[in-house]
Amino acid sequence: MVGNLEYFKVFYYTAKCGSVTGAASALSLSQPAVSQSLKALEHSLGVALFQRASRGVRLTSEGQVLYSYVEKGYEEIARGVEKVRQMLNLELGEVHIGASDMTLRFYLLPFLEEFHERYPSIKVMVANAPTPETLALLRAGKIDFGVVSAPFEEGEDICAEPVREIEDVFVAGRRFISYKNKMLDLQELEKLPLIFLEGSTSTRTYMDAYLAENGVSVQPEFELSTSDMIVQFALRNLGIGCVVRDFAMESLDSGLLFELRFNKMIPKRQFCVVTSRKAPLGMAAGKLLEIMGEDPGR
Numbered sequence: 001m002v003g004n005l006e007y008f009k010v011f012y013y014t015a016k017c018g019s020v021t022g023a024a025s026a027l028s029l030s031q032p033a034v035s036q037s038l039k040a041l042e043h044s045l046g047v048a049l050f051q052r053a054s055r056g057v058r059l060t061s062e063g064q065v066l067y068s069y070v071e072k073g074y075e076e077i078a079r080g081v082e083k084v085r086q087m088l089n090l091e092l093g094e095v096h097i098g099a100s101d102m103t104l105r106f107y108l109l110p111f112l113e114e115f116h117e118r119y120p121s122i123k124v125m126v127a128n129a130p131t132p133e134t135l136a137l138l139r140a141g142k143i144d145f146g147v148v149s150a151p152f153e154e155g156e157d158i159c160a161e162p163v164r165e166i167e168d169v170f171v172a173g174r175r176f177i178s179y180k181n182k183m184l185d186l187q188e189l190e191k192l193p194l195i196f197l198e199g200s201t202s203t204r205t206y207m208d209a210y211l212a213e214n215g216v217s218v219q220p221e222f223e224l225s226t227s228d229m230i231v232q233f234a235l236r237n238l239g240i241g242c243v244v245r246d247f248a249m250e251s252l253d254s255g256l257l258f259e260l261r262f263n264k265m266i267p268k269r270q271f272c273v274v275t276s277r278k279a280p281l282g283m284a285a286g287k288l289l290e291i292m293g294e295d296p297g298r
Contacts, residue, residue: 007041010034011049012074015067019056093284094123098134098146101226102203106246107164107271108147111292118291122284131202138276144285145276149202149244150269151209157277162270163292168207170194170260171248175237180258186216193239195230196220203227206269207242214264231257
């Protein structure tokens with residue numbers, strides 16, 4: 001058995017300082033306390049570790065062997081303590097985040113920029129994934145937090161905080177100009193060539209559920225992996241794209257695309273920051289969330 005680790009600490013300082021007096025001063029202990037610890041360690045090991053010298057003490061051959069190992073271990077501990085101190089002072093550390101293209105681009109990116117400016121030594125790693133995968137990563141403990149888009153299954157193990165509203169829209173180009181400024185019934189979508197995201201995203205899940213609630217069944221002409229590509233397909237008049245408004249804003253503002261209007265509004269939904277109720281946040285991740293909370297509407 002190793003025994004009382006405090007004895008090894010006293011041993012380390014005595015050997016390093018070369019005297020009981022020096023060790024007592026470094027450890028803020030009395031000289032008798034240091035001597036007693038050394039005797040206890042020697043007794044437990046059954047060997048003398050020091051011998052008296054003209055000035056202080058010096059290691060025996062057995063003591064030198066022990067010191068060669070204790071020195072490495074103690075200094076590694078000291079380095080570990082220093083690393084923890086640096087992490088507490090945000091001079092060192094990592095943040096692992098899960099975010100989709102949409103939540104990264106239209107919410108998270110400005111906060112990451114500010115965080116990097118304030119704490120350039122902190123490594124930020126973003127797992128780029130849609131909402132279901134981000135939630136799986138959070139539950140597996142592979143990310144500190146995620147930024148996802150509703151809807152999703154929250155569960156008792158996850159805490160979700162809404163941070164920004166988003167709105168789903170249908171956009172079209174000049175081929176469908178006859179629908180501009182016309183009030184449409186949702187049922188008319190069944191007759192139109194539609195461009196949707198793939199089925200594994202929260203955006204697609206939300207729109208499918210909303211249309212089903214209103215008795216609308218659609219079979220999209222195209223199913224794409226990114227909303228940016230949906231906008232490009234709509235610009236080329238390949239169909240009517242269903243996207244979150246932010247993706248199409250530039251094309252809508254320029255008049256290259258227009259937004260279809262319906263007699264029933266599509267309810268807005270939200271970006272949410274999700275954290276685990278089971279795993280505590282690290283210092284760096286907590287600081288990033290604090291920055292995000294300073295200006296949530298950015």
